[in-house]
Amino acid sequence: MDLKFRVFGRVSRPVSEVFEAVADPDSLSAYFTTGGAKGRLQTGATVTWDFADFPGAFPVEVVEVTENERIVLRWGSNEAGADARQTEVTIQFTDTGDGRTLVEISEHGWTESQAGLDASYGNCMGWSQMLCALKMWVEHRINARDGMYV
Numbered sequence: 001m002d003l004k005f006r007v008f009g010r011v012s013r014p015v016s017e018v019f020e021a022v023a024d025p026d027s028l029s030a031y032f033t034t035g036g037a038k039g040r041l042q043t044g045a046t047v048t049w050d051f052a053d054f055p056g057a058f059p060v061e062v063v064e065v066t067e068n069e070r071i072v073l074r075w076g077s078n079e080a081g082a083d084a085r086q087t088e089v090t091i092q093f094t095d096t097g098d099g100r101t102l103v104e105i106s107e108h109g110w111t112e113s114q115a116g117l118d119a120s121y122g123n124c125m126g127w128s129q130m131l132c133a134l135k136m137w138v139e140h141r142i143n144a145r146d147g148m149y150v
Contacts, residue, residue, distance in 0.1 A: 003116050004108035005124045009131040010100045013138050015093050018101040019068045021138050022091060031137035032130050034145055041071055053149030061086075069093055078122070079115040087123070103131060 021027045025037035035050030050057035064072040073089040087109035094102040105127045110116030136144040
């Protein structure tokens with residue numbers, strides 16, 4: 001069993017605007033990393049993300065960035081009792097041809113265990129929420145996460 005998932009959503013804005021909302025730390029902090037993001041997502045960088053509902057900034061390794069197309073990240077798996085295992089996240093941006101952007105997020109790399117399954121479900125929930133928050137922020141400048149979890 002390979003623990004992995006893929007979530008997706010469409011944002012009614014051009015790819016360049018949606019991509020920038022993810023890559024730019026100030027923008028990401030406005031709707032997703034409620035405790036703040038430090039560092040732009042660019043190939044080879046290690047940035048930090050912090051969440052008010054999951055306090056304590058943690059490192060995010062930026063494996064690959066292809067502007068307006070794809071971002072690949074690695075970060076701690078957050079598995080209870082697991083060693084320093086990392087998962088890999090791919091965020092894909094696709095122009096739908098009608099002024100919208102399809103954003104697909106996939107993640108894989110957990111151990112094949114109950115702890116790995118639990119961690120993967122938590123991240124699947126988090127990335128689904130990120131897509132909703134991204135859509136609300138980019139289209140309407142509304143922070144949907146504000147006060148939702150704390």
